[in-house]
Amino acid sequence: MTTVSSTTSTTTTTTAASSGYTALTSSGSGTGIDYSTLIEAKVNARLTKADRIDAKITTNEAKITAYTDLQDLLQTVNDSLDGLRNRTTSTGASNNLFGQRTAYIGDDDVFSATVDDDTELGTYSVVVQQVATKHKISGDGTGSKTDALGYSGSFTLQAADGTAVSIDMDSDDSLTDLRDAINAQKSTSGVTASIVQVSDSSYQLILTANNTGEEILLTDGGDGVLSSLGLTDGDGAVKNELVAAQDAIVEIDGVTITRSSNTITDALDGVTLNLYSASPDTAISMEVSTDLSSIKTAITDFVDAYNAYRDFVVSQQSTTSSGTASDDATLFADTLLRQITQSVSSALNTSITADDGTVLSMASLGITFDSSNNLELDEDTLNSILSTDIDAVKQLLGLNMTSSSSQMSLLRYESSQSSLSFTLDIERGEDGTLSSASVGGDSSLFTVSGNRIIGAEGTAYAGIVLVYTGSSGSVDVDFSQGLADKLFSAIDSAADDYDSDLATAIDDLEAQDTTLQSRSDDIRTKAETYRSTLTAYYARLEAAAETAALLLQQLTYSEDDDD
Incomplete structure (x- = not known):
């Protein structure tokens, strides 16, 4: 008798739930293929693209952070410059230090x-x-402020600028009760009562007018209460005047x-x-x-704010010993940063020719560049020009308008022109209202509304609103944009929260990240679906191979039995 022994080969399938896919391992009787490694290789090949997208998102996020930091630093510079621009609130500034x-x-x-x-x-x-001084009178001393005074009756009192009120007393009222009754009507009478402890056994009622220069007026109701209290004498006059009322x-x-x-x-x-x-x-x-102190503080704040901005710019240009960008130089060789730096530098180099022909620049304020291109301030120079020629400081830093007519004033200036000179030919109609304002015979450059002369859109005068209260005639108008005003405009264009180059760049990167994140998520979702499909597919192959192996074993054993 022949004994047949049969060995059954098994295939084990393990599900790794935490990683979201099924890993297959097989015994030597199956295909012998490491399906888990094979699946991972195929899935990771697809995930590589998502990894590249995620890296791009990380790069964008770092750039957004750097742009935001740059934006904050530039806005701090503008905060210091705002009051130095010689603009009113109607012309775009929150305050004007030259007007303070x-x-x-x-x-x-x-x-x-x-x-x-x-x-x-x-x-x-x-x-x-x-x-x-405030009129102040007192009554006679009493032994207690809480014991009954024993006076019954009424009186009226008021300060000269108040209204007469009636005070009623009962015999069981104390000095404290009287004080409280007077104070209950002090806003009407204009008189306030208090109690002063003169000694352990002496208290005095004090009446004080609420306002200076106003005399306290007292009228007894006929019961002699005021005299009993010591507020008036026998003739009804004030008995104890502590402080006379005076203007x-x-x-x-x-x-x-x-x-x-x-x-x-x-x-x-x-x-x-x-x-x-x-x-x-x-x-x-x-x-x-x-207010020279406020102007000096603003200029000092500007130097500090600019240097903080400058330190940031330098950090973004730093390199390693091999000449490559440092790890924290996120904006290394960034086009927008270079553009902003050039714009700021150009505005800083603004110079103005004063009325006397003197050329004014940043150095006139005692501000110069040090060896690192940071700003440094010579306070002696600044103090000197502030105390001797504040008009020169205003002309150097701010927006300045001069007019040949004292009846011409500036209401709004949002022009992109840094300097502008023109002659307005103004006509008033028979009804007294402005009918036209022209430059060189062209009346389309300005429109008129009431006393306002408004620069037309699309012209060099757009953003200018003038107010004119004079008669028909010609008026010469000159605008010059000083260093602080020009620098503020350049920074505002670059760093405003909503409408600037940096705001646009940040918005674009955030929108790009949203799109990239969606693509990355889609790739990863599809990769997981692909993992499940492969797992199921290879599981079927392994099962078919296992079935074939078992069949082959059975056939082999059958042939051995036949022998």
Whole structure:
């Protein structure tokens, strides 16, 4: 008897759920092929393209970050320049430092002053002869502020600028009750009550006018309450006056004025005086001047902001020892960065010829380039030109308009022209309104609306709006764009949040990344589908091979049995 032993070969299929595909391994009785490695090779060949796309996205993200950093640095430069452009809010600036005023006072312990923007400059002699005071009176002392006073009746009180109120007292009312009753109506009467503890057994009621220069008026209701409290004497007059009510008296350039308040807003146009103490024998000089400190601070801030921007630019141009771009030089050889750098450099080199023929430049402010092309500031030079020729500083830095007519003013300037000179021939109709404004006989260059003369779109005068209140005639107009204004415009064009070269570049890269990410995701999804298809296909091949191997074994064993 012959014994037949049979060995059964098996194929094992393992699913790796975490990696999203099925790996196949086979015994020696199958095909012997490593399907797992084969599948991975085929799938990875397709994923390579997605990996290249992902690398491009990473590169774009780094560039977006660098562009955003550059944008922030440039906007910081513009923040420092904005107030130096000699523009009003209507012509595009948030403030105009050349229009800001301050008061330089010989002795600010006597008085101080605040000055409105664009107030006329001037020097004044001020003598504070008397400051305004609040009327203050007291009652007689009482032994307790909480015990009943024993007075019944009523009285009225008011400050001269208030309204009379009635105060009613009962015999069981204390000094505290009386104070509270008066204060309940202090906004109407203009009088405030308080209690002062003079000693352990003495308290006094104090009445104070809310405003300076206003006398407290008291009228007894017929019950003698005011006299009992010690507020009035037998004749009804104030008994204990602590501080008399008085007005402020100030002499300005020899003219004496009297006001009820120590805050005087109407003596000098645009100037508010705040009086602190009287100095009747001392004339104090007050100079209303341009706020030079704010201008100096802005210029100093500009130098710091520019140098931070410059450091960033240098870092983007750094190389390794082999001459290749450094790892952090994301914008190495970047065309947009080069364009912005050239534009900024060109604006920095702006020079202006002053009315006296002097050529003004950045160096006139004490600003020069050091050996690293960073800016450095000589404060002595800056202080000198600020204190001696502020008009030259304004002309060098800001937008300047001169006109042959004092009745011509600038309302808006959004022109791309850095300098512009023209003569306007202006006509008024019989009804008094502007009928036309022409240059060289061409009336299409400007339109008129009310008193406004508006530069026509598509012309060199687009973005200019003038206001003219004069009569028919010719007016010469000249514009010049100074260093700060020109640099601001160049940076704004490059770095504005919404409408600039950098904003466009960032938007384009973000849109590109969105498209690339979609393509990468699509490739990876299809690769996983391909993995599943291959796995199923090779599983069928392995199963067919296994079936064939088993059949071959059976045939072999059958032949052996036949023998």
